[in-house]
Amino acid sequence: MEEKLIVYGTSWCGSSRRARQLLDSHNIAYQWIDIDEDRVARSRVEEINHGNxxxxxxxxxxxxxxxxxxxxxxxxxxxxxxxxxxF
Incomplete structure (x- = not known):
């Protein structure tokens, strides 16, 4: 089990940016991992999301x-x- 929130995302993804902005605006600690830069993290995301x-x-x-x-x-x-x- 993780000790703190982990956020897997990419720098170009608007949804990833929005999630980070929400966390930052409430001073919620998290570990950011860019799956474009981390092959192991990319594999973990694919495992969690059935290949996606x-x-x-x-x-x-x-x-x-x-x-x-x-x-x-x-x-x-x-x-x-x-x-x-x-809106």
Missing amino acids: RSVPTLIFPDGSILVEPSDKVLAEKLGVPPPKSL
């Missing part, structure tokens, strides 16, 4: 996993308010 490179993939300290969560779902999991919609 779905990002962001978040692994929580309790062992639970969220894959490509919406801001609302991620905020609920973290127990923080969701970001305000721009």
Whole structure:
């Protein structure tokens, strides 16, 4: 089991950036791993997602996993308010 939140993503993925922005805005500690730069991490994401490179993939300290969560779902999991919609 992980000791802290791990976020697997890519630098070019908008969903990965949004997840990181939500975590950062609430000062939530996490380990960022770019699967484009880490072959072992890429394999781990593929294993979790049945061969797919779905990002962001978040692994929580309790062992639970969220894959490509919406801001609302991620905020609920973290127990923080969701970001305000721009629309």
